Amino acid sequence: MVEVNFHSVEHIRPSRKKPIFPVNDFLRQYLKKYGREVKLPASYNDLLRFTYSIPLKDKNGKETLWETVTYDMREWEYLREALVDIYAILKTEGDFSYNTHLDVARIDFCSFGNSHPFRIRIVNKFNDNYDHYYIKQADSSRIYGLELEHLLSPNRITFLTAGNTLVEEHIPGIPGDDFIKNYLYRSDTNVIRFAKEFVKFNERCFVRLLGDMRSYNFVVNITPDIEDFQYRIRAIDFDQQSYEGRRNLYLPQFFKENYPIVQEVLKQLDKESISQYQAEERTMITIRLVSSRYRIKELLDIMNTDDISKPEKIEQLRVELADYFKQTLFLRCKTMGQIVKTQLKQTLRKSLLVIPRAGQRFDD
Structure with missing residues (x-):
C-alpha cells in the first residue's frame, strides 16, 4: 500500500467547465429502487422562469456568488406551494400536514460553477426558524458522488431526483x-x-x-x-x-x-x-x-x-x-x-x- 505523502506540495486547479452528464436508464432504475427517484411538483426548468435578480450580500454586507431571484405573481404562487411540498417530500417523506406552518422566504440562484443551483429558503411562519435545500440540474457524475458519499463516508446524504431535476438537502457546517x-x-x-x-x-x-x-x-x-x-x-x-x-x-x-x-x-x-x-x-x-x-x-x-x-x-x-x-x-x-x-x-x-x-x- 502506497501512503499519501503530505510533504509533497503542488498547487493544482480542476477544469473550469465540466459538462452535465445525463442520467441513463440503468441509473434511473437504481434510483427508483432505492427511493431516490420520485415525482416532484416543480422542476429545475420551472425555477429558470424568474423575471429579474439582485445580488445577495452576506450578513457583513459583502457580495456573495448568489443572486436573489423574483417571479411574476402567477408563477410565484405556483412555486411557493410546490417548493414547500418538495421540502415536505425531502424531510417528512411527503407528509404535507405541516405545510400550513411553512413558506418560501427566498429563492437564490448561483450562476457560478457547473450545476447553476437554486437555493430555497423555507421558513416556519410561527417562529421564523428557517432551513435550506437546493434544486440543481440532474448530473449523473454528481449523483454517483452523492450516493458514494452516502454509502462509504461517515455521513448520510438525503437527495431526490425527478427527470432532469436533482434536489439536495442543505449540509450544515x-x-x-x-x-x-x-x-x-x-x-x-x-x-x-x-x-x-x-x-x-x-x-x-x-x-x-x-x-x-x-x-x-x-x-x-x-x-x-x-x-x-x-x-x-x-x-x-x-x-x-x-x-x-x-x-x-x-x-x-x-x-x-x-x-x-x-x-x-x-x-x-x-x-x-x-x-x-x-x-x-x-x-x-x-x-x-x-x-x-x-x-x-x-x-x-x-x-x-x-x-x-x-x-x-x-x-x-x-x-x-x-x-x-x-x-x-x-x-x-x-x-x-x-x-x-x-x-x-x-x-x-x-x-x-x-x-x-x-x-x-x-x-x-
Missing part, C-alpha cells in the same frame, strides 16, 4: 475557507484533532476519487466532547466525482486554498501518526463497504459502463494511478467507473483481507 480564516488559529481550537480529521478526509476523497475539495467545497462540524472538541469535515460539492484526469486533483492536500491546513498537519503530526490515521480511515470505509456490498456493487456495475468523463481524462488518470501504485490493473480500465472500482480494491486491499464479509467478496 462552517465553510472550510471561513474555518481557516476565523477558527483554525483560535486558542480554543484543538489543532491536533483537526489535523487528524483532515488526514482522514484527504484519505476518504482519494479512496473513492472525489475531486476538487478546495476549502469552499467542504464544511467543518465542531462537536463538544468530554473535555474538548471533535471535528468532522464534510464534502458539500460532488460535481467532481471521478471526472478529472490528474491524480492529485483527488487529494485535498494539493489545493492552495487548503495549504494553511496542510501546514498544521505537518506541524502537528509525524509520519507514523499520519499513516495510522490513513489506515484507520481505510478500515472504516471497508466496514461500510462490506455492510452495503450488494448496493455498492449494483451502483458500480452501472457506473462501469456510464459515460461520466472525457476519454483523455480517463486515459490520464488510469496511467497516473498505475504509475502511483505500480499496478497495471488500472491500465485495463476503459471508463471512470472501472477506475473507481479498481481504486477501491487497491486502496482497501489490506482491510478487505481481514474484515469478515459473510462469504461475499467485493472482488466478485
Whole structure:
C-alpha cells in the first residue's frame, strides 16, 4: 500500500467547465429502487422562469456568488406551494400536514460553477426558524458522488431526483475557507484533532476519487466532547466525482486554498501518526463497504459502463494511478467507473483481507 505523502506540495486547479452528464436508464432504475427517484411538483426548468435578480450580500454586507431571484405573481404562487411540498417530500417523506406552518422566504440562484443551483429558503411562519435545500440540474457524475458519499463516508446524504431535476438537502457546517480564516488559529481550537480529521478526509476523497475539495467545497462540524472538541469535515460539492484526469486533483492536500491546513498537519503530526490515521480511515470505509456490498456493487456495475468523463481524462488518470501504485490493473480500465472500482480494491486491499464479509467478496 502506497501512503499519501503530505510533504509533497503542488498547487493544482480542476477544469473550469465540466459538462452535465445525463442520467441513463440503468441509473434511473437504481434510483427508483432505492427511493431516490420520485415525482416532484416543480422542476429545475420551472425555477429558470424568474423575471429579474439582485445580488445577495452576506450578513457583513459583502457580495456573495448568489443572486436573489423574483417571479411574476402567477408563477410565484405556483412555486411557493410546490417548493414547500418538495421540502415536505425531502424531510417528512411527503407528509404535507405541516405545510400550513411553512413558506418560501427566498429563492437564490448561483450562476457560478457547473450545476447553476437554486437555493430555497423555507421558513416556519410561527417562529421564523428557517432551513435550506437546493434544486440543481440532474448530473449523473454528481449523483454517483452523492450516493458514494452516502454509502462509504461517515455521513448520510438525503437527495431526490425527478427527470432532469436533482434536489439536495442543505449540509450544515462552517465553510472550510471561513474555518481557516476565523477558527483554525483560535486558542480554543484543538489543532491536533483537526489535523487528524483532515488526514482522514484527504484519505476518504482519494479512496473513492472525489475531486476538487478546495476549502469552499467542504464544511467543518465542531462537536463538544468530554473535555474538548471533535471535528468532522464534510464534502458539500460532488460535481467532481471521478471526472478529472490528474491524480492529485483527488487529494485535498494539493489545493492552495487548503495549504494553511496542510501546514498544521505537518506541524502537528509525524509520519507514523499520519499513516495510522490513513489506515484507520481505510478500515472504516471497508466496514461500510462490506455492510452495503450488494448496493455498492449494483451502483458500480452501472457506473462501469456510464459515460461520466472525457476519454483523455480517463486515459490520464488510469496511467497516473498505475504509475502511483505500480499496478497495471488500472491500465485495463476503459471508463471512470472501472477506475473507481479498481481504486477501491487497491486502496482497501489490506482491510478487505481481514474484515469478515459473510462469504461475499467485493472482488466478485
